[in-house]
Amino acid sequence: MIVVHSPHHLLHNPPKEFISNHLEAYGESPERAEIILEALMDHPEVELTRAEQFDLVHFHKVHGADYLIYLQTAFDEWVTAGLWSEGIMPEFFALGHLRNRPPAKSPEGKAGYYMTDSCTMIVKGTWEAVKYSGFTALTGAKCLLNGKSVVYSICRPPGHHAGFDYAGGYCFVNNAALAAKYLQDQGRPEADGDLKVGILDIDFHHGNGTQDIIHKLKNMLLVSIHGDPDYSYPYLTGFESENTDKNVNFALPPGINDEAYFETFQKAVNILNAFGCCYLVISLGVDTFEHDQLGNFKLTSAIYRKLAQYLINELPIPTLILMEGGYNIDFLAGNVMAFLKPYIQKEAIN
Numbered sequence: 532m533i534v535v536h537s538p539h540h541l542l543h544n545p546p547k548e549f550i551s552n553h554l555e556a557y558g559e560s561p562e563r564a565e566i567i568l569e570a571l572m573d574h575p576e577v578e579l580t581r582a583e584q585f586d587l588v589h590f591h592k593v594h595g596a597d598y599l600i601y602l603q604t605a606f607d608e609w610v611t612a613g614l615w616s617e618g619i620m621p622e623f624f625a626l627g628h629l630r631n632r633p634p635a636k637s638p639e640g641k642a643g644y645y646m647t648d649s650c651t652m653i654v655k656g657t658w659e660a661v662k663y664s665g666f667t668a669l670t671g672a673k674c675l676l677n678g679k680s681v682v683y684s685i686c687r688p689p690g691h692h693a694g695f696d697y698a699g700g701y702c703f704v705n706n707a708a709l710a711a712k713y714l715q716d717q718g719r720p721e722a723d724g725d726l727k728v729g730i731l732d733i734d735f736h737h738g739n740g741t742q743d744i745i746h747k748l749k750n751m752l753l754v755s756i757h758g759d760p761d762y763s764y765p766y767l768t769g770f771e772s773e774n775t776d777k778n779v780n781f782a783l784p785p786g787i788n789d790e791a792y793f794e795t796f797q798k799a800v801n802i803l804n805a806f807g808c809c810y811l812v813i814s815l816g817v818d819t820f821e822h823d824q825l826g827n828f829k830l831t832s833a834i835y836r837k838l839a840q841y842l843i844n845e846l847p848i849p850t851l852i853l854m855e856g857g858y859n860i861d862f863l864a865g866n867v868m869a870f871l872k873p874y875i876q877k878e879a880i881n
């Protein structure tokens with residue numbers, strides 16, 4: 532099984548985030564990707580490969596041009612203006628109708644325009660890391676187009692909270708939308724139009740950014756299982772009332788266990804099957820785990836293997852697995868490996 536990674540993620544190492552009304556160490560740490568990579572190195576069946584470079588034209592298909600320029604120039608502008616040299620954390624937010632105005636001109640104004648929360652920070656190396664996180668997803672997609680049946684891309688920073696023109700929830704570029712659009716554009720076109728790509732988001736948090744972007748794209752379906760936004764980030768999106776022919780949300784209550792989650796998971800896979808997609812992109816978050824500090828589900832490590840096995844049996848199409856969340860460092864690699872093992876074993880047999 533091919534696993535794509537990039538050392539560039541180490542360049543994104545924000546010192547702090549503002550969460551629960553105080554500053555604390557940034558939860559989306561470089562250690563996350565490193566311990567997953569280390570765990571994978573122990574498996575001889577895994578072929579580790581570095582992310583290739585791609586033209587940024589692919590990023591422009593899922594993000595606004597002004598937003599991408601902001602990500603590339605924000606830190607230098609911020610520091611040149613004499614602001615906090617450790618990183619960019621917004622001090623105001625462009626709410627409601629303010630989003631429909633032209634972007635602000637000052638570094639502080641731009642931060643509040645393009646960033647949606649104070650738990651996401653831009654530092655000096657953020658753009659390089661974000662760009663290579665996107666390249667990691669695109670390299671995985673390219674491997675599928677070259678005939679691989681499954682690829683895991685250790686994307687860091689994660690991507691599913693990044694919308695068309697905003698960053699949030701530790702995310703800057705939406706790796707799932709980027710890869711899905713690339714698969715659609717570069718894959719074999721269907722006679723009746725764009726190739727169908729399904730996205731299954733199983734991070735604990737609603738993939739609000741993916742939902743935002745997918746509504747601008749054709750022939751894609753996002754199915755997301757996540758914590759009820761009445762209790763969990765991103766708080767205002769992810770409700771089942773938002774369901775359309777492009778996205779299906781399953782918002783689950785706090786404390787849900789393996790059995791109840793699996794029932795919902797089966798429904799989600801059935802919906803993707805009925806959609807008839809040629810490729811599947813999975814936004815994999817293991818912050819659904821019972822001891823994750825950012826989630827409120829009660830899933831055990833055993834469920835991850837069961838989910839992957841179900842997908843292998845019921846939706847046997849080329850599958851790209853992208854890393855999203857998972858913040859309990861003691862269990863993160865173990866839970867990711869539990870999900871990957873059925874795929875690794877299947878690939879080893881083939």
Ligand SMILES: [Zn+2]
Pocket residue numbers: 734735736816818855856857
């Ligand atoms: Zn999450």
